[in-house]
Amino acid sequence: MDCTKVNERFKQVVLPNNDTVVRRMMADTQITPPATVRENWQANKTTIRERNAYMFQNELMCDVHFLVGSKNCAQRVPAHKYVLATGSSVFYAMFYGELAENRSEIEIPDVEPQAFVTLLKYLYCDEIDLTADSVLSTLYASKKYIVPHLARACVCFLETSLSARNACIFLSQSRLFEEPELTQRCWEVIDAQAEEALKSDGFCDIDHTTLVSVLSRETLNAKESVIFEAASLWAEAECSRQDLKPTPDNKRKVLGKSLYLVRIPAMPIDDFANEVATSGLLTLEETTKIFLHFTARIKPQIDFCSKPRVGLKPRRVHRFQSSAYRSNQWRYRGRTDSIQFAVDKRIFIAGYGLYGSSSGGHDYKVQIELKRSGKILGQRHTQFFSDGSSNTFPVLFEHPLQIEPDAYYTASVILDGNELSYFGQEGLTEVSCCDVTFQFQCSTESTNGTGVQGGQIPEMIFYA
Incomplete structure (x- = not known):
């Protein structure tokens, strides 16, 4: 799983080619850059948490460094093998297992620096500091290094910030991270607030598999014309991602068979005539057959479902x-x-x-x-x-x-x-x-x- 790609649609992150980001993140998490150690810190720090934080802050006795982030802009983060191994079975295997790493520098190209620092802050200090910008990448890091409590905190953070505006993109991520509880919560929001969710910017950022699952949903509380418009806008965004011109033919191409999941014959004929028939997404034969479905006594066979969605019962x-x-x-x-x-x-x-x-x-x-x-x-x-x-x-x-x-x-x-x-x-x-x-x-x-x-x-x- 490539976390950079996972989080790209949620939040674009630009990383400079120096240690500025890590130092700023350390400051944000009450961990400062290295300093000269002259005090009796072992006596002055009364808890293990304080002593761990002080060691990390000052790079005292650090025995490993990580190069975190993509190769051209990786950030160097210091750490202690023992602390990491006590909080993660993956780190334990990495440092003390049969195939233990002997290198003093380890590259982690698929984790964002801010998420890695958040992970270390939890392992060192039992503190969880999540933001909307970093929670998805932190969830990925906690899954990768098997830190379940931090992963659960990320899911809870996502659930509490869940709304119609972000439910579709959260649904896409929850399926990717295999979080069934978050997936269920996303469906609750999408079903009840379907029209708002379908009109959100995040809907256009979901992957094709998630698009199919949404368009297949029987309990969507939305007009079929709104569902069709959402599918059309998704297709336009997908054309852009594939470097295609957003012509009706290309939009139909990227939608593929998912277009047949829109229940076009179930919408009012006025909506069909004014929005669907003029969109160019249907062939002339499909348009003619659906018009005949609305008006003719003998209905032609069509590839679209004509049964209205059940929706949610109030x-x-x-x-x-x-x-x-x-x-x-x-x-x-x-x-x-x-x-x-x-x-x-x-x-x-x-x-x-x-x-x-x-x-x-x-x-x-x-x-x-x-x-x-x-x-x-x-x-x-x-x-x-x-x-x-x-x-x-x-x-x-x-x-x-x-x-x-x-x-x-x-x-x-x-x-x-x-x-x-x-x-x-x-x-x-x-x-x-x-x-x-x-x-x-x-x-x-x-x-x-x-x-x-x-x-x-x-x-x-x-x-x-």
């Missing part, structure tokens, strides 16, 4: 045991109904179920909002029709929003329409749905009377 958690209405409430005059909630598992909020008019059918204008610690995560202005029943009416965000466990979020709505509405009562502070437990508490942002015991926002609509 779940609803209801926090009230009953609903009611009275002639003097619930009224809407531009005030805010708000409630706080927390969950015990990572989920994706799609929107809210809201009560409507208690006096016949009415249209409502509504603003829905989701915050965490005062920061707006999502907001949408829309409208819905209430038929006058006590049912709840779904109002959705443009895209599902990721919710982390064990943190409180604030759900808010502002309604404009018929003032008299149904409202919930006998509210619950804790409700479980689909193995997810919701906890509710009152919000100081609520200015229209909604709280735990009663009011508006009876339902959370989510993907688990």
Whole structure:
């Protein structure tokens, strides 16, 4: 496995032809360049960790050096065989095994210097210092030298920083590094936030195998036209990587049979006519057959699947045991109904179920909002029709929003329409749905009377 190639798509790294980078990284990790040793450091350093760090800092008793990075810009890093061997079975075999290295300088061309220093910092001091720029290369280094705790920390770092923006590229890397838990988390994000993930820059950087797995996914929550556009943009990027002009013929060539994984006949005919038929990616025969598939009584045989994707089934958690209405409430005059909630598992909020008019059918204008610690995560202005029943009416965000466990979020709505509405009562502070437990508490942002015991926002609509 070539880590330089693995990380190239995630972050371009430029290394100078001297020791500047290593010295700067040592400074960042509280390890400074060599210095003259005049103090009784053995007595002054009270822990093994401090003494190890001091030896590394000053190159005391170093018995091996590594030339880390590609040949033309390798960085020289000092180390101690004993320390490395106690933390890695690979280093133990390298220095003390039957085929032990006798050289004082060892070349490591496939590991980035910053990742190697992070590995050494862990082996010397039990410290883990990860950044978004270095975590993938550090994961590679920890896998190469079999340091499982550091590898697990890298995976946890990736999981906590996972979002629709980077889920596809993380998926590609997790498959490469054989990390099934991270792979599963990536799929959760990609399924629930498919349109955002497919439109991200990272999607165009995935390898062809990962592209096929995404386009094959039955549970993608995305319009088929969005999936087709994403495949087209990936093909354009792949043409660039292969030094090909991004013509329709070349894009079709790099896509190969993966184009047939886009369920073109399952999209609305308007989307097909305006986006797919004019793209040049289909042959004239394919375009004609698909038009006939949409319009003709006798359907021609086509190579594309016409069955819509299943997608994810939205779940609803209801926090009230009953609903009611009275002639003097619930009224809407531009005030805010708000409630706080927390969950015990990572989920994706799609929107809210809201009560409507208690006096016949009415249209409502509504603003829905989701915050965490005062920061707006999502907001949408829309409208819905209430038929006058006590049912709840779904109002959705443009895209599902990721919710982390064990943190409180604030759900808010502002309604404009018929003032008299149904409202919930006998509210619950804790409700479980689909193995997810919701906890509710009152919000100081609520200015229209909604709280735990009663009011508006009876339902959370989510993907688990």
